Amino acid sequence: MHEFEIIKKYFSKLSLDNKSSLNLNDDVFFDKSRKLIISTDTYVEGVHFINFNNPDLVIKKIIRSSISDLICKGVNPKYYFISGSGNNNLFSKKNLKLITKSLKQEQNKYSIFLCGGDTVFSNKLSFTITSVGFSKRIVFRNKARLNDDIYVTGNLGDSFIGLMVLKKRITLNKYLNKYFINKYYHPDLQINLSKKLLSFANTSIDISDGLISDLEKMINNQKLSYKLYLKNIPVSKNLNKLISAKIIKKISSISRGDDYQILFTASPSKSRIIFKTSRSLGIKISKIGKICNHFQKPQIFNEKNEIIALKNKGYFHKF
Amino acid sequence: MHEFEIIKKYFSKLSLDNKSSLNLNDDVFFDKSRKLIISTDTYVEGVHFINFNNPDLVIKKIIRSSISDLICKGVNPKYYFISGSGNNNLFSKKNLKLITKSLKQEQNKYSIFLCGGDTVFSNKLSFTITSVGFSKRIVFRNKARLNDDIYVTGNLGDSFIGLMVLKKRITLNKYLNKYFINKYYHPDLQINLSKKLLSFANTSIDISDGLISDLEKMINNQKLSYKLYLKNIPVSKNLNKLISAKIIKKISSISRGDDYQILFTASPSKSRIIFKTSRSLGIKISKIGKICNHFQKPQIFNEKNEIIALKNKGYFHKF
Numbered sequence: 001m002h003e004f005e006i007i008k009k010y011f012s013k014l015s016l017d018n019k020s021s022l023n024l025n026d027d028v029f030f031d032k033s034r035k036l037i038i039s040t041d042t043y044v045e046g047v048h049f050i051n052f053n054n055p056d057l058v059i060k061k062i063i064r065s066s067i068s069d070l071i072c073k074g075v076n077p078k079y080y081f082i083s084g085s086g087n088n089n090l091f092s093k094k095n096l097k098l099i100t101k102s103l104k105q106e107q108n109k110y111s112i113f114l115c116g117g118d119t120v121f122s123n124k125l126s127f128t129i130t131s132v133g134f135s136k137r138i139v140f141r142n143k144a145r146l147n148d149d150i151y152v153t154g155n156l157g158d159s160f161i162g163l164m165v166l167k168k169r170i171t172l173n174k175y176l177n178k179y180f181i182n183k184y185y186h187p188d189l190q191i192n193l194s195k196k197l198l199s200f201a202n203t204s205i206d207i208s209d210g211l212i213s214d215l216e217k218m219i220n221n222q223k224l225s226y227k228l229y230l231k232n233i234p235v236s237k238n239l240n241k242l243i244s245a246k247i248i249k250k251i252s253s254i255s256r257g258d259d260y261q262i263l264f265t266a267s268p269s270k271s272r273i274i275f276k277t278s279r280s281l282g283i284k285i286s287k288i289g290k291i292c293n294h295f296q297k298p299q300i301f302n303e304k305n306e307i308i309a310l311k312n313k314g315y316f317h318k319f
Numbered sequence: 320m321h322e323f324e325i326i327k328k329y330f331s332k333l334s335l336d337n338k339s340s341l342n343l344n345d346d347v348f349f350d351k352s353r354k355l356i357i358s359t360d361t362y363v364e365g366v367h368f369i370n371f372n373n374p375d376l377v378i379k380k381i382i383r384s385s386i387s388d389l390i391c392k393g394v395n396p397k398y399y400f401i402s403g404s405g406n407n408n409l410f411s412k413k414n415l416k417l418i419t420k421s422l423k424q425e426q427n428k429y430s431i432f433l434c435g436g437d438t439v440f441s442n443k444l445s446f447t448i449t450s451v452g453f454s455k456r457i458v459f460r461n462k463a464r465l466n467d468d469i470y471v472t473g474n475l476g477d478s479f480i481g482l483m484v485l486k487k488r489i490t491l492n493k494y495l496n497k498y499f500i501n502k503y504y505h506p507d508l509q510i511n512l513s514k515k516l517l518s519f520a521n522t523s524i525d526i527s528d529g530l531i532s533d534l535e536k537m538i539n540n541q542k543l544s545y546k547l548y549l550k551n552i553p554v555s556k557n558l559n560k561l562i563s564a565k566i567i568k569k570i571s572s573i574s575r576g577d578d579y580q581i582l583f584t585a586s587p588s589k590s591r592i593i594f595k596t597s598r599s600l601g602i603k604i605s606k607i608g609k610i611c612n613h614f615q616k617p618q619i620f621n622e623k624n625e626i627i628a629l630k631n632k633g634y635f636h637k638f
């Protein structure tokens with residue numbers, strides 16, 4: 001069963017039935033009257049991270065993944081809680097030192113504070129992180145409007161190449177290996193853009209599962225469709241090198257997940273303010289497509305304006 | 320390493336360093352300025368519950384275990400988040416029906432609402448529950464005072480007998496088996512006492528790991544000790560039957576955990592109001608001992624006023 005069906009069929013009736021909650025239809029919970037936003041996510045070894053050989057890197061990645069859910073909604077994270085389940089190795093002195101050093105660095109980088117958690121013995125390594133923030137308003141899911149432009153921050157695909165390098169599915173030179181692995185473990189969160197989103201985005205999501213997967217999630221309850229222009233989808237200089245060298249096709253690299261960039265839509269009238277904000281903050285923002293009527297199927301156009309098929313849309317949560 | 324040492328040595332420096340936080344020294348996080356209380360706990364199959372053969376019962380138990388952390392602090396829980404990791408079996412239609420039915424019943428019983436969560440595939444079954452409540456004040460840990468009386472609500476030990484029945488370590492008649500198993504899965508939370516605690520308790524904790532283990536946790540940062548009177552420690556009529564029949568010794572049954580009763584201390588001057596509250600709410604509250612100077616070792620007295628040794632203090636979290 002698809003994650004959405006599970007939520008819709010079984011869990012949605014358990015949620016608060018008023019406007020202050022999101023009825024489980026978003027990545028975050030929002031209590032408007034208390035200006036409170038909470039997001040919780042679980043990360044399992046072998047599913048969300050390959051292994052725990054580099055605890056410091058894994059911890060950074062999952063903290064960023066968690067607070068990304070708030071940042072993409074226009075909310076600065078303030079507190080986080082971390083619960084770790086694992087065997088004695090997880091709680092070795094060496095690992096505890098590495099874990100807390102990483103947490104401290106992330107705290108300084110994003111102005112967040114550890115406020116609690118749990119440590120549990122288990123033969124399976126996993127973490128649950130709960131992030132908490134405060135805001136009067138947030139950018140919701142499923143609020144795209146017909147003819148909205150679709151935007152994305154930063155670059156896509158680097159993290160996927162990093163994962164391929166780590167999994168030894170691809171071998172590059174030392175510099176590129178290091179570059180892509182770093183992008184996998186240290187996604188660039190656009191925290192400085194966060195609050196600005198509230199002034200122009202109609203709807204938003206962070207790209208964790210993949211561009212297309214998350215785009216479809218962002219509009220999943222709406223009678224809308226989309227067009228994307230491959231040439232406008234932003235990739236890094238280093239990923240462009242691989243594409244030019246025909247090591248990977250662009251279309252195969254841009255919807256594989258773990259990017260943690262912000263995908264949002266905005267009215268065409270907001271275009272100027274968006275690019276002005278992009279310049280003033282020094283944050284890359286690319287217009288990559290358009291929201292259209294649901295009578296049209298989703299379409300991706302290549303540089304010759306031909307419709308192309310996307311084999312891998314990203315990760316869809318199924319059970 | 321002991322859980323406290325891990326927190327003190329590694330994690331405490333990561334917490335907020337002001338009076339509004341608890342510096343990870345309590346079971347809950349309290350943001351005084353926002354009147355916000357959050358607690359998060361992870362429950363693993365084989366550690367916190369035997370198996371998932373009765374999803375409806377396991378879910379009730381872990382929800383109560385989670386909100387108990389707030390209730391014992393004088394806070395009514397309002398929201399909860401549940402993240403489940405497991406294989407396809409966890410997310411079967413049958414299980415999802417049982418799980419959501421149980422959640423609905425607990426929601427009605429305790430006026431709480433599901434606000435989010437996560438579903439993750441893993442070969443190890445575990446749940447993380449985050450409970451959220453709102454209150455201007457809470458009852459803290461480590462605020463006992465010299466000569467305080469020690470109180471406990473309800474009865475202790477029934478849940479442990481239930482666990483022994485489930486593990487087939489003890490066989491009783493059908494009625495008693497059912498009684499104790501029910502107490503194991505459905506601990507009686509004293510939610511009606513919750514708010515009243517703020518008017519008389521100096522410090523409090525819920526008994527999840529065992530009377531002595533939690534008592535020592537409640538005063539672990541204080542230069543204090545305690546005396547307990549075995550005869551005053553409350554047990555149910557049914558547990559008393561087992562004790563009279565010499566199936567189990569009282570001392571062996573009262574500190575084994577999973578009771579989820581509230582342990583608190585209060586000034587002797589509060590005795591009258593406490594018993595008045597007990598009568599008016601119909602909630603059993605027993606005075607079981609006294610907080611004393613740390614020059615004395617902790618002592619438990621039997622009915623002949625002899626000091627007795629307690630072999631099993633309950634569960635201590637070690638790694």
